[in-house]
Amino acid sequence: MNRYSFAERTVHWLSALSFLYAAFTGLAMWSHKLYWLAAVFGGGNATRFAHPWAGILFALVLGVMFRSWAGQMRLDREDREWLLNSHRYAMNQEEGLPDAGRFNAGQKMLFWFQSLAALALLATGVVLWFPEWMPRTLRLIAIALHPLAAIGAIALIILHVYMGIAVVPGAFKAMVHGTVTQGWARAHHPKWLKEKRLP
Amino acid sequence: MTPTVVKLIDTSLCIGCKACEVACQEWNDQEFTIGTFGGTYQTMPDLAPNFWNLIKFNERETDGGLSWLMSKYQCMHCGDPGCLRACPAPGAIVQARNGIVDFVSDNCIGCGYCITGCPFDVPRLSPETKKVYKCTLCSDRVAVGLEPACIKSCPTNCLSFGERTEMLRVAEKRASVLKTDGYAEAGVYNPPGVGGTNVLYVLKDVADPVSYGLPKDPTIPWSVVLWKGPIKWLGTLLLAGGVLGSFFHYLKFGPKHEEADDDEPV
Numbered sequence A: 001m002n003r004y005s006f007a008e009r010t011v012h013w014l015s016a017l018s019f020l021y022a023a024f025t026g027l028a029m030w031s032h033k034l035y036w037l038a039a040v041f042g043g044g045n046a047t048r049f050a051h052p053w054a055g056i057l058f059a060l061v062l063g064v065m066f067r068s069w070a071g072q073m074r075l076d077r078e079d080r081e082w083l084l085n086s087h088r089y090a091m092n093q094e095e096g097l098p099d100a101g102r103f104n105a106g107q108k109m110l111f112w113f114q115s116l117a118a119l120a121l122l123a124t125g126v127v128l129w130f131p132e133w134m135p136r137t138l139r140l141i142a143i144a145l146h147p148l149a150a151i152g153a154i155a156l157i158i159l160h161v162y163m164g165i166a167v168v169p170g171a172f173k174a175m176v177h178g179t180v181t182q183g184w185a186r187a188h189h190p191k192w193l194k195e196k197r198l199p
Numbered sequence B: 001m002t003p004t005v006v007k008l009i010d011t012s013l014c015i016g017c018k019a020c021e022v023a024c025q026e027w028n029d030q031e032f033t034i035g036t037f038g039g040t041y042q043t044m045p046d047l048a049p050n051f052w053n054l055i056k057f058n059e060r061e062t063d064g065g066l067s068w069l070m071s072k073y074q075c076m077h078c079g080d081p082g083c084l085r086a087c088p089a090p091g092a093i094v095q096a097r098n099g100i101v102d103f104v105s106d107n108c109i110g111c112g113y114c115i116t117g118c119p120f121d122v123p124r125l126s127p128e129t130k131k132v133y134k135c136t137l138c139s140d141r142v143a144v145g146l147e148p149a150c151i152k153s154c155p156t157n158c159l160s161f162g163e164r165t166e167m168l169r170v171a172e173k174r175a176s177v178l179k180t181d182g183y184a185e186a187g188v189y190n191p192p193g194v195g196g197t198n199v200l201y202v203l204k205d206v207a208d209p210v211s212y213g214l215p216k217d218p219t220i221p222w223s224v225v226l227w228k229g230p231i232k233w234l235g236t237l238l239l240a241g242g243v244l245g246s247f248f249h250y251l252k253f254g255p256k257h258e259e260a261d262d263d264e265p266v
């Protein structure tokens, strides 16, 4: 059965690629120990040049994603209950957790955090982009906030990628081909399956 | 051991001739860009990527008159340079054993972090080359035993150059002479917040460096300290923890079931 439309998958993968590009080029400049990453992306100057553009692309794509998904990402009472018991989800003991809809509460939280991070990264990133034109106070704030937001976003993406590839078999396939089996839907998003079956 | 070198500026002896500015432009082979006229005696309102040494005519109104507090604006060659702390590109900023803080353009990626890291607002980013530039303390001259070009050109001995302990001694002596001349607040500007500077000033009023265009008690900016300290710590912990945590989580719990038993027909 269909899970993600072609448009949804395009947006997802554009955001993933631009994020990874921005993250790796950013990390190169974050620590001398990771500066070798700059060589992978064509050297220090190329890294400095390309990073903000990758970041802008990421922010734009996330804007599109926000418009199409924000409505489905509202947290309801069941989601809150799910979050309070999320340690059980983490230990693969789903019995007793409220049934998840199209997105479970964890995915919804990821969505909101990444949207917030994109906004923060965009605002602080632009300040770092043109240091000559920016007031000193703004630069001082941006230089601390930009890596902070980036680290938070990257940590969440590590978790997200790990879950999508390793913890939930079938999820990666869903994001590539757009389809899942009914069994998969019943196991991971039962409420969504029920809604879909309604005429 | 390599001795630390110091440039000493006795502001009370500066006559504003700007010979040092010319010498700096000449030695470093910089074209002079005509700037804007700011209504003062200064050559330029500010430092520029191709203008590293500015004699400032700080105007101070006195009873019924005007006095100039002369000062020389350039890189301070800090003991603990904020620019170096902020720089992401290894080798783009180097602190030599003789104390000179030098920018190596070949390694600079033009991010401008050093501009934010510098407590004295010294580095300037060139829009053409996308690299930063500032006073090198004539590291190329010092390396072969010459004094910096500005020192060489100064006609009044306002500028002198030498080994750090010796220069500190000379500076204190000059300050005490000024004190006996009636400048009770005279003293040496060598801010400890940036690990001392290898450019020292003798000021007639050391309690009020701001009038000379010098910050009072400069330190490495708080956010740079935060960024290169706790934030970096937290980040390393989160990233390494995320990767290792995922790995061990998988070992312990493994994947979820791919499918629930599909016993219900659609």
Ligand code: HEM
Binding pocket: A019, A022, A023, A025, A026, A027, A029, A030, A031, A047, A048, A049, A051, A052, A053, A054, A055, A056, A058, A059, A118, A121, A122, A123, A124, A125, A126, A127, A128, A129, A130, A146, A147, A149, A150, A151, A153, A154, B088, B111
């Ligand atoms: C949204 C638009 C973004 C803009 C305009 C932007 C801009 C910048 C700029 C100008 C810098 C300074 C170095 C350089 O110029 O390359 C920087 C550093 C950095 N960026 Fe971004 N960025 C953006 C998004 C992102 C994203 C999505 C990430 C990845 C999570 C990220 C991670 C980083 C990191 C880790 C650094 C290094 C921070 C440090 O040196 O501590 N940025 N960014």
Ligand code: SF4
Binding pocket: B083, B086, B087, B088, B089, B092, B093, B103, B107, B108, B109, B110, B111, B112, B113, B114, B115, B131, B132
């Ligand atoms: S602009 Fe150049 S010297 Fe300054 S922090 Fe960036 S890489 Fe280092």
Ligand code: SF4
Binding pocket: B074, B075, B076, B077, B078, B081, B082, B083, B084, B101, B117, B118, B119, B120, B121, B122, B123, B134
């Ligand atoms: S004055 Fe600024 S540019 Fe010069 S060494 Fe100190 S921090 Fe670096």
